[in-house]
Amino acid sequence: MSNDILGWRAWGVLLVAFYMFAPANADAQPGTADMGEVSLLGGGSFGGGAHPAIGGSSGISFSKYVIGLIEASYQPLGQHTLQSWPTPSSVRDSHLWDFDLSLHIRFPIKDRWEPYGIVGVGFLWDHVNQNSIGPSNNPVVYHWDQFNPSFVTGGGLRYYLREDWGIRPQMKVVVSTRIYTQLSIGIFYNSNSF
Numbered sequence: 001m002s003n004d005i006l007g008w009r010a011w012g013v014l015l016v017a018f019y020m021f022a023p024a025n026a027d028a029q030p031g032t033a034d035m036g037e038v039s040l041l042g043g044g045s046f047g048g049g050a051h052p053a054i055g056g057s058s059g060i061s062f063s064k065y066v067i068g069l070i071e072a073s074y075q076p077l078g079q080h081t082l083q084s085w086p087t088p089s090s091v092r093d094s095h096l097w098d099f100d101l102s103l104h105i106r107f108p109i110k111d112r113w114e115p116y117g118i119v120g121v122g123f124l125w126d127h128v129n130q131n132s133i134g135p136s137n138n139p140v141v142y143h144w145d146q147f148n149p150s151f152v153t154g155g156g157l158r159y160y161l162r163e164d165w166g167i168r169p170q171m172k173v174v175v176s177t178r179i180y181t182q183l184s185i186g187i188f189y190n191s192n193s194f
Contacts, residue, residue: 041056051075053073055072072098079092079094098124102118117154126148148176152174152175
């Protein structure tokens, strides 16, 4: 059995354990304006290959239904890039940083469940190391930075395990020179002291 499958099963067991041992009275949502949120997320991106992704966000709620967030994520893209490369060159490795400002439109349906939609704009920075052939037919390595604007959409779910923290699975679609989908799950923490 591959390590990827074992890793996903381990996460599944942890999530079930969290749910089973969370007390029954952990059902309050903050639902107030000026409440801050910090979250850490991990998962993968798909579109032009599958790649791991890690990220985090921080923001403040404007009302019970809207929260504004600054989000950042990192993805090692390997030999994939956001923009095409001419031949005869090859990408040795590529590192994508994704920064965005987004609004989460929240739909509180129960005490602990809060689905949300995402809309936002972003900035993609792809740092690329490229193997190529120099003017004298010798191998050279070039270092390039690609910058692209992006539009961000998607959705997710905040599930409150306690009054001020919980888990947050989400799917984010990033539209730029290429379109890719990022699936992630993580934890979030809310506080009035932000």
